[in-house]
Amino acid sequence: MSLTIAVDAMGSDCAPQPEVEGAIQAVRQCNVRVLLVGQQDVVSAELARHPEAAGLPIEVVHASETIGMEEKAAQAVKVKRDSSMRVGLRLVKDGTADGFVSAGNTGAAMVTAKLVLGVIAGVDRPALATVFPNSARTATILLDVGANVDCKPQNLQQFAIMGDIYFRSIFAGRFPTASNPRVGLLSVGEEEAKGNELTREALPLIKALPLNFLGNVEGRDLYNGRADVIVCDGFVGNVALKISEGMVGAVRAILKESLQASLIRKIGFLLSRGAFQDFRKRLDYSEYGGAPLLGLRGVAIVSHGSSNGTAIKNAIRVASEFARSGLNQLIEQKIHAAQDRTSAAE
Numbered sequence: 001m002s003l004t005i006a007v008d009a010m011g012s013d014c015a016p017q018p019e020v021e022g023a024i025q026a027v028r029q030c031n032v033r034v035l036l037v038g039q040q041d042v043v044s045a046e047l048a049r050h051p052e053a054a055g056l057p058i059e060v061v062h063a064s065e066t067i068g069m070e071e072k073a074a075q076a077v078k079v080k081r082d083s084s085m086r087v088g089l090r091l092v093k094d095g096t097a098d099g100f101v102s103a104g105n106t107g108a109a110m111v112t113a114k115l116v117l118g119v120i121a122g123v124d125r126p127a128l129a130t131v132f133p134n135s136a137r138t139a140t141i142l143l144d145v146g147a148n149v150d151c152k153p154q155n156l157q158q159f160a161i162m163g164d165i166y167f168r169s170i171f172a173g174r175f176p177t178a179s180n181p182r183v184g185l186l187s188v189g190e191e192e193a194k195g196n197e198l199t200r201e202a203l204p205l206i207k208a209l210p211l212n213f214l215g216n217v218e219g220r221d222l223y224n225g226r227a228d229v230i231v232c233d234g235f236v237g238n239v240a241l242k243i244s245e246g247m248v249g250a251v252r253a254i255l256k257e258s259l260q261a262s263l264i265r266k267i268g269f270l271l272s273r274g275a276f277q278d279f280r281k282r283l284d285y286s287e288y289g290g291a292p293l294l295g296l297r298g299v300a301i302v303s304h305g306s307s308n309g310t311a312i313k314n315a316i317r318v319a320s321e322f323a324r325s326g327l328n329q330l331i332e333q334k335i336h337a338a339q340d341r342t343s344a345a346e
Contacts, residue, residue, distance in 0.1 A: 002031050002057070003320045006088040006097035007312065009038035010066040011104025013305045016046045018103070022312020024053050030317045033057040035097055037088040039064065063087035066104075069305060073107030077115065085109055089116040092298045099299035099319030101290065103307040110147045113293055113300040120328060122335035123295035125151070127159045128234070128302060129166055130241060130291045136225025138175045141167050142186075143231060145291060146238035156185065156202035156231050157209065161334045162294040163229035164211050169325045177228050184217030184227035186236060192216065198233060206231070209338055290315035292322055295331065299323045 007023055009016040016038055023034040036043050040062040047053055047060065063084040067076045080086070085108060091097040093116050102109050110126060119126060129143035143163050148155060164181050171178040185203055187195035192203055194216060207213055217227050222240065232240070290303035290311070299322045303315045 002033055003098040003323055004033040004035060004096065005316045005319045005323075006035045006037055006061070006091040006100045007316065008084045008088050008100070008102035008104050008109075009036040009043045009060075010063070010084040011102040011305075012303070012307050012312075013069070013103075015066075015103075016043050018307050018309050018312050019043075020046045020050060020053075021309030022307075022316060023058050024050055024056065025309055025313035026316035027056045027058060029313065030320055032316060032320050033059075034316065035059050035061050035088075035091060037061045037063050037091070038066070038084045061087060061091065067108045069105050071105060071108065073105060073111045076105070076108050077111045083108075083112070085112045086116060089113055089298075089300065092300070093117055098323040099301065101301045101303060101312065101315045101319050103290070103303035103305055103312065103315075106146055106302055109300065109302050110293060113296055113298075117296045117298040117300065119295050120297055120332045120335065122332065122339055123158055123162075125155055125158075126293040126295040127155075127162060128237075128291040129163060129294050130237075131170075132222055132244065134223050134225040138177070138225055138228070139171065140222055140225070140227060141229045142222060142237055142240065143229075143294065144234040144237050145241045146234045147293065148233060149235040149238070151198060151233035153198060153202040153205055156198070156233070157205040157338070158295070158335060159231045160185075160206045160209060160211060160213075160229070161338055162331050163231060165327060165330050165334060166292070166294060167229050169327050169330070170321065175228075180212045181228035182214050182226070183211045183229045183231065184214040184221060186222075186230050186232035186240075187216040187218065190216045190218065202231075290318060292318065297328065299328075 007019050009019040012018050026032055027034055043060045063082055065080040065083040067083050088100045092100050125148045127144040128147040129141050130145045132140045134140050141163050143159050160183050167181040187199045221227050290301040293300045299319050301315045301319045303311055
């Protein structure tokens, strides 16, 4: 059955061009219907530039306001009640859409989603979960990567549960560890005494869960495949994400410069083009689409502000897969079980 995904058409740095291009790609490849939410005249004008969109299941839903990247989330959400974010999330709330995608202001997206959709019973705060490629040719999920810069130990415990379920769901049958993901707590050393007050207090809470818990892991474990799910607060996670994005850009630039330094190297590049294309694809954030806000009563995917059409298309794909998975129901069950276990222990 075809699902309907609402897309914040005014969110990205170059909106609405990437959103329109991504919507066209998605309806062709992902068996979805797309509602582009934004200023009617602006979005319709961009859609009209693509004659190939004629007859496709893409509609424009008007929203008179937009939330800029530089705006303070709480104030923008309070004042702009007809923003493309809020209208799009209301479409999910009332059942018109099965999921929502935005490449806009992350803080505003989180606040608006929590306000409009609400959180799953037992979840204090939603968490942004991002997929990282690793050297083991699998993937590692890091959460939270920016939704909550200040966390309490129980928040990290809930993130561990949600990350475990998310990994099981999206990688089922693809990776050997998908049936029992290895969960780690990001710290400055593997020893239990290492870390700050937050990690030291969170560790026994996560350890008490029925998870395949490795204990503390370090930053390098994000890329070596030792852990499948790594948990941290949103401040640390966002720094790790931005450093990783910068590192990828630097590696690409250095490789390109080095490969163009001589004729022999250019010939070598031509002979190894397939390997370099594979390398580039594995490190390209657009291939992963966006980060889901886990813990909401609905599906919301947050994409990078510099997303291109491919990234938006993949975010729409992720939203549709999430909506089909029933993942929110699993999260609610596991959170309740953890709370019951904690109450019994007390």
